[in-house]
Every structure is written in structure tokens, then in C-alpha cells.
Amino acid sequence: MIQEKTEQQQQQLPDQHHPPAAPNVDEKWQQQQPSNMSTEDRMSVTDKSLIDQESALSNTNDEDLPPRKLLWVIPLAPHVNPIRFVCFLFAVFVSMSVIVYFAAAQAWTLSSVLMISENTGDATGSLGTYSEVMSVVAVVVWGTLSDRISKRSIMSISLMIMGIITIAYPHANNLYPTLLILRLIYSVGTAGTTCMMAAMMVEAMHKKNGILAAMIGACTGLGAIFAVFCLFDVPSQLSYMQDSFTDPINIIVSYAIIGAVCTALGLILWPAMPPTIHRVRGEHSFKNFFLRLWNGTKAAKDPRIALAFVTSFFARSDEVIVSNFISLWVQQYYIEKGVCQVGASCYQGMASTSTMTGIAQAVALVSAVFFGGVSEYLPREIGVLCAGIIGAVGCLPFSMSVDPTSNTSLAYVILIAIGQYGMIISGMAMLSGEYVSQEIRGSVAGAYSFCGAVGIIIVSKVGGVLFDQFKKGAPFLILGIGHLVCSLFAIVLLAVRLYKHLKNRSR
Secondary structure, eight states: OHHHHHHHHHHHSOOSSSOOOOOOHHHHHHHHSOTTOOHHHHHHHHHHHHHHHHHHHHHHHHHHSOOEEETTTEEEOTTOOHHHHHHHHHHHHHHHHHHHHHHHHHHHIIIIISOOOSSHHHHHHHHHHHHHHHHHHHHHHHHHHTTTSOHHHHHHHHHHHHHHHHHHGGGOSOIIIIIHHHHHHHHHHHHHHHHHHHHHHHHHOOSSOSHHHHHHHHHHHHHHHHHHHTGGGHHHHHHHHHTOSSOTHHHHHHHHHHHHHHHHHHHHHTTTSOOOOOOOTTSOOHHHHHHHHHHHHHGGGSHHHHHHHHHHHHHHHHHHHHHHHHHHHHHHHHHHTTSSOTTSOOHHHHHHHHHHHHHHHHHHHHHHHHHHHHHHHSOHHHHHHHHHHHHHHHHHHHHTOSOTTSHHHHHHHHHHHHHHHHHHHHHHHHTTSTTSOGGGHHHHHHHHHHHHHHHHHHHHHHHHHHHHHTOTTHHHHHHHHHHHHHHHHHHHHHHHHHHHHHHHHHO
16 A cells, blocks of 8 residues: 555656656647637647747747858858858949949930939939838838748849849930839849848848948948959950940940849859748738838937937938949040030940049048947047038039039049948947947838938939039039038037036036
């Protein structure tokens, strides 16, 4: 009897070496579900639960696993192969090269291919405005699709869209609607590449790592430099090969070569880039986009975040104005001087544009290190102040220039590019402060990008109209005023900071 009681007590006690089995999750879930659910609904919810569980487990494992190293130093997420990440960086390089070439070559398309000699500024500004509106919509669409298909697929598809439209662009026979439609489709591709740059970078990061962001920024800068020093030179090299210096066919062929290479690389790089491991369903949608945008905009009650939004408005405008209107201004200058003619290739304009923007981009890329250090070790408003002053010193005198190809104009363009890079870096640094809570950082970043898009839409259109009606340097006059506004805003914030510091010190 004693032995039987002992055995019964041991059966009631939990086994120390073998803990009780966990309850069956499926059975427990089925008990919690309403009895009137159909089998298909149950299976759908079960699949979603399993996906969420697997995603959570994979995220946890990634944090626990040691990082993989690129060049034995740079940490990557455990699932990211370093060689695949290098292929992703190359895709970033290719996309930026084509974007810069396409923006500058538009002036050649208008005057040499379509033979448009009047209201070219309005045409350039309108195309930029409409394409940016399309980009805003396309970013939301690509973000929604990235929850359902891999991000590398979107990157590859976007590169192929850019390549195909680059081939077709000079074959448009009119400005409206043909060229506009092609430009809108092209902006869908550029939106996909820029959207996936950030998304794939976040996936490749191991914990919080700013080195990858710096590498992507360097690749975009190198892509821009490659475009102005190499791709801009393709039409002139073709003219030497064919011994034809005025035939616009060289521009059409250069578009075809660059577009074909971009399309082929988009296809080749698809299997080479890192695959998507974690997918979070339902994060992107039109409703969520506007909700997050509203939440981010409300954060501008903090004047430091408001300053970041203002810098985004003018810094993104800098990008477009420098890419589009310098090339257009130089082209128009040579046509007015009688050096070039409407309907013929203007290689003098191509060479001047290439030299000016290439040197400016190279110097500005080096100056990015300075602004990064200032934003890291000094009050972030100082970086905005320096960038604003440098940009204004470049934009305002350049807007009054008579000869946009002179050495003095080159110096002004270099200052404009430095101010542009500095404004982007310092403005983004304003968003990384402790005053931006972790819960709203994504929304604030979205509102920051949206302000940049609004800046492009407004400044491109207004600047284009003033380019024709007022003076050729009008777009840069607008940017110079914008840089001064950013500088004054930064000075006010620095004065408030100093006042609070002295007040606390006196206590």
C-alpha cells in the first residue's frame, strides 16, 4: 500500500528532468475561435499566425547570431552574404548614374531632338513637377508590393523600367503627351530604386550601424560623378567615331546604349542581390501612409524637427535644380551665342555641363565628411547654419551670372553642391536626436521625405516659369533665398539654446 501511494504521488508531481509538454497551439487556437468560422477562414488565420511566429523567431535569431563581415570590418546581418551586399551597392551606383544622366540629358532632348527653342524652362519645370507627383504615389505602391514580393525583385524591375524608358525617351515626337508619359513611367522606376535603397539597407543592417548608410551615400555620390565624367561624354565619343558633330542621332544612340546596359544589369543583378528574409505584412498601405504622414507632420511642433523639414524642402530642390537647370542654362547660353543651333547636337554644352557638375559633385562628396563630423560632435544646428550660408553664397551670385560657363560660375556651382550635400546631411542628423521618440521616427522620416517632394514640385514649376519669363538664373535665386531662410532658422534655434544654457547656469 505504501509503495502504491508513493507511485501515485510521483505521478502527480511534475517531472524535473522532463517538464510537461506545451499545450498544442493549434488545438488551443481552435478552441478560442468562433464556431461559425469556415475552414478556409481558419486556415487563412492559421497561416498568418505561423508567418508572424516565423518572422518573430527569425528576427530573434538574427539578433542573437554573430554578424557577417564585409571586408572583415563592416558588420552585416547574419543572413546577408557580403558579396550579395556588394552587388546591391553596385545596383545603387547604376541607378544613380542613370538618374543623373537622364536629368541632364533632358535639355539635349528638348533642343536637339524635339527642336524646342521657346519656353524650355517651363517645359523642364513641368516635367519635373509631374514626375515628382508620380514618384510620391509610386513610393506608396512599391512599399505595398515590397510586403508581398522580394525587395530585390522591385529593385531589378525598377532598373529595367528606367533602362527601357531611357531607350525610348529620345524617340518621342512631341512634348505633350508622349514625352510626359515616358517621364512619368520613368519616375515610377526611380521611385522604386530610391525606395528599395532604404528598405534593403535596413534589412542588411546588424543592429544600429551607420556605416552602411555612409556606404550607400558614397555609392550614390560616385554614381553621380561617373555619370557626369563618363556617361555625359558618350554622345561626343560617338560623334568622333562617326565623324558627325551636329547629327542628333548620336544623342539617340547614347540613350540607347545607356538604357540597354541599365536594363541588362537590372536583369543580371536580380539573383545576385540579397534576398528578402523578413516580411512584415500590412505595414504599407495608402491609409497607413497618410496616417503616418500626419503623425510625422505633428512632430514639427518641435522647432528642431521643423528645421529638418525646411532643410528637406530646399535640399531636395537643390538636387533637381542643379541636375536639370544648369544643363539647360548652359545649352541655351551656347544657342544664344550662336555656337550651337536648335536641332543639332551641342557638344560644347555637354562638355561644359560635365566639367562643372563633375568637379562640383567630387568636391561636395569630400565635404560630406566635414558635415558628418559637425553633426556628430557639435550642435546639429551648426551644420545647417554652415550649409545654408555656403549654399546662399553659391546660389545668389550664380543667379546673377552672365556667363554660366566661366571659372567664376564654376566656383559658385561648387559652393552650391557643397551646400546641397551639407543641407541633406545636417537635416537628416536633426531627425536622429533624442527629442525624436522611437515610436514616431518612421513617421517623421516619411514626413521629411514628403517635404522634399513638395519642395521639388513647387520650386521646379516656379523656377521653370521664371527661367523663361524673368531670367535664366531665377531657379538659383529661389534656392539662395531658401538657404538663407534655413540659416536664419538655425541661428534662432542656436540663440534659444544659448539663452536656456545661460539661464540654467545663472541658477
